[in-house]
Amino acid sequence: MEMKSMEQNKLSSYAEGKKQICMENDKIPKKLYEEYGVNCGLRDENGKGVLTGLTRISKIVSFRKNKEGTLQPCDGELWYRGYHIFDLIDSLKGEYGFEKIAYLLLFGNYPDAKEEEAFFQVLSEARELPQNFTRDVLMKAPSKDIMNSMTRSVLTLASYDKRKEFNTLEDNIRQAIQMIAVFPMLAVYGYHAYNHYENHASMYIHRPDPKLSTAENILRMLRPDASYTQLEAKVLDVALILHMEHGGGNNSTFTTRVVTSAGSDTYSAVAAAMSSLKGPKHGGANIKVMEMIQDIKDHVPDWEDKEAVENYLAKILDKEAFDHKGLIYGMGHAVYSVSDPREKVLKFYVQKLAKEKGRDKDMALYDAIEEAAPVLIAQKRHIFKGVSPNVDFYSGFVYEMLGIPMELYTPLFAVARIVGWSAHRLEELVGMNKIIRPAYMSVMREREE
Numbered sequence: 121m122e123m124k125s126m127e128q129n130k131l132s133s134y135a136e137g138k139k140q141i142c143m144e145n146d147k148i149p150k151k152l153y154e155e156y157g158v159n160c161g162l163r164d165e166n167g168k169g170v171l172t173g174l175t176r177i178s179k180i181v182s183f184r185k186n187k188e189g190t191l192q193p194c195d196g197e198l199w200y201r202g203y204h205i206f207d208l209i210d211s212l213k214g215e216y217g218f219e220k221i222a223y224l225l226l227f228g229n230y231p232d233a234k235e236e237e238a239f240f241q242v243l244s245e246a247r248e249l250p251q252n253f254t255r256d257v258l259m260k261a262p263s264k265d266i267m268n269s270m271t272r273s274v275l276t277l278a279s280y281d282k283r284k285e286f287n288t289l290e291d292n293i294r295q296a297i298q299m300i301a302v303f304p305m306l307a308v309y310g311y312h313a314y315n316h317y318e319n320h321a322s323m324y325i326h327r328p329d330p331k332l333s334t335a336e337n338i339l340r341m342l343r344p345d346a347s348y349t350q351l352e353a354k355v356l357d358v359a360l361i362l363h364m365e366h367g368g369g370n371n372s373t374f375t376t377r378v379v380t381s382a383g384s385d386t387y388s389a390v391a392a393a394m395s396s397l398k399g400p401k402h403g404g405a406n407i408k409v410m411e412m413i414q415d416i417k418d419h420v421p422d423w424e425d426k427e428a429v430e431n432y433l434a435k436i437l438d439k440e441a442f443d444h445k446g447l448i449y450g451m452g453h454a455v456y457s458v459s460d461p462r463e464k465v466l467k468f469y470v471q472k473l474a475k476e477k478g479r480d481k482d483m484a485l486y487d488a489i490e491e492a493a494p495v496l497i498a499q500k501r502h503i504f505k506g507v508s509p510n511v512d513f514y515s516g517f518v519y520e521m522l523g524i525p526m527e528l529y530t531p532l533f534a535v536a537r538i539v540g541w542s543a544h545r546l547e548e549l550v551g552m553n554k555i556i557r558p559a560y561m562s563v564m565r566e567r568e569e
């Protein structure tokens with residue numbers, strides 16, 4: 121927000137003066153949570169969430185019972201509509217799967233050939249923005265923060281929808297398909313606008329090709345010559361499938377369900393979810409990982425020296441380096457403990473690509489962080505369920521090797537997760553119809569006049 125610098129300085133110094141009182145009045149001691157049995161972050165310490173709903177869309181497994189019947193942390197599992205994510209990806213072989221898996225998540229059944237073809241066609245036809253939208257909305261006030269540009273575009277799309285007020289189930293299904301179809305354009309064109317106006321690069325807008333899959337179209341629209349290899353599109357397709365859905369409790373999907381339960385329209389629910397996803401503790405971590413890796417390279421002269429990397433990671437945890445937040449990005453998860461299954465798949469592709477592209481030295485750095493970070497975090501924090509690399513740890517490296525600019529990493533997460541959000545919105549509308557309204561225990565002190 122632009123203000124005159126004098127006003128800005130006055131306001132900033134007022135805000136500075138109010139820091140202390142906020143710290144005093146807004147801090148709630150951790151022991152009160154224990155005393156009243158309130159789970160901080162709606163989770164207990166082993167990652168089990170407070171139950172807030174039922175879903176048939178997906179399942180996340182991070183604990184299994186052993187022979188004695190006690191729950192033990194296990195390798196993470198992710199299931200979409202009854203299918204294990206590894207089996208879904210294996211079953212695709214060389215084919216692209218984004219559209220099929222989107223159908224599965226949205227409608228609950230794996231599509232047969234006819235359903236697949238019809239959905240592909242509908243999605244291709246919906247891949248069109250309103251007339252002059254690119255010129256009038258996307259090219260105006262471009263930003264490096266593509267998540268913000270996309271959110272603005274989503275809210276603006278609402279004014280082009282003459283049936284927005286009706287909010288029937290069929291309107292919601294249509295809007296979900298339209299969102300899934302246009303998200304790649306909002307992301308890529310938003311990037312081109314930023315790259316042109318802020319970085320003075322040449323501007324080109326390639327229209328999507330209705331015959332191509334979502335992953336192919338993303339690469340086609342992104343690259344100046346619209347070309348890509350089949351392997352590149354396949355890797356992107358797999359990455360998108362892995363990011364599509366992650367239960368009802370992740371921050372952005374829960375946001376979708378909360379806003380939906382209030383009766384708000386698709387555009388507002390999606391805008392809220394976007395605002396959640398961009399957070400660096402959630403989907404925004406993929407950009408942070410890449411910035412952190414660059415920071416390590418800049419500060420550890422020999423980044424093949426494992427001990428030096430470990431020492432620098434310790435500084436990051438002690439808030440003495442990088443962004444001073446004390447987090448090693450791409451590590452840890454609210455639910456998973458031993459492993460995140462999506463990271464395993466991404467690592468498989470990363471290793472393949474890194475070899476092909478001569479990035480062995482970078483791969484060794486990632487390996488060193490993957491080995492050292494969980495141990496260091498366990499030493500310096502209170503760990504109850506284990507820490508391991510999450511989906512964001514390798515996704516940026518994959519995208520980088522595909523020549524995708526960093527500004528698009530979190531937007532690509534959104535291009536995939538719009539499917540999960542849409543499925544959860546439909547499930548909320550059909551199956552719930554009750555406003556979500558949890559309780560906060562008041563620890564306020566009543567005061568005398």
Ligand SMILES: CC(=O)SCCNC(=O)CCNC(=O)[C@H](O)C(C)(C)COP(=O)(O)OP(=O)(O)OC[C@H]1O[C@@H](n2cnc3c(N)ncnc32)[C@H](O)[C@@H]1OP(=O)(O)O
Pocket residue numbers: 165167400401402403405437446447448449450451452453454497500501502503504505506507510511512
């Ligand atoms: C798509 C996704 O959203 S995946 C997650 C992407 N996010 C990141 O990669 C950011 C880095 N990671 C994190 O911030 C965390 O691991 C989160 C937000 C994902 C989960 O946090 P929590 O639910 O608090 O995890 P958990 O209960 O296991 O944490 C235990 C302790 O370890 C700390 N911790 C967990 N992960 C990290 C990390 N990567 N770096 C530093 N400390 C960490 C927590 O802050 C907590 O500290 P405390 O002792 O002060 O309470």
Ligand SMILES: O=C([O-])CC(=O)C(=O)O
Pocket residue numbers: 365366369370371453454455511
């Ligand atoms: O489940 C979570 O809390 C975060 C996550 O991995 C996702 O949304 O993909």
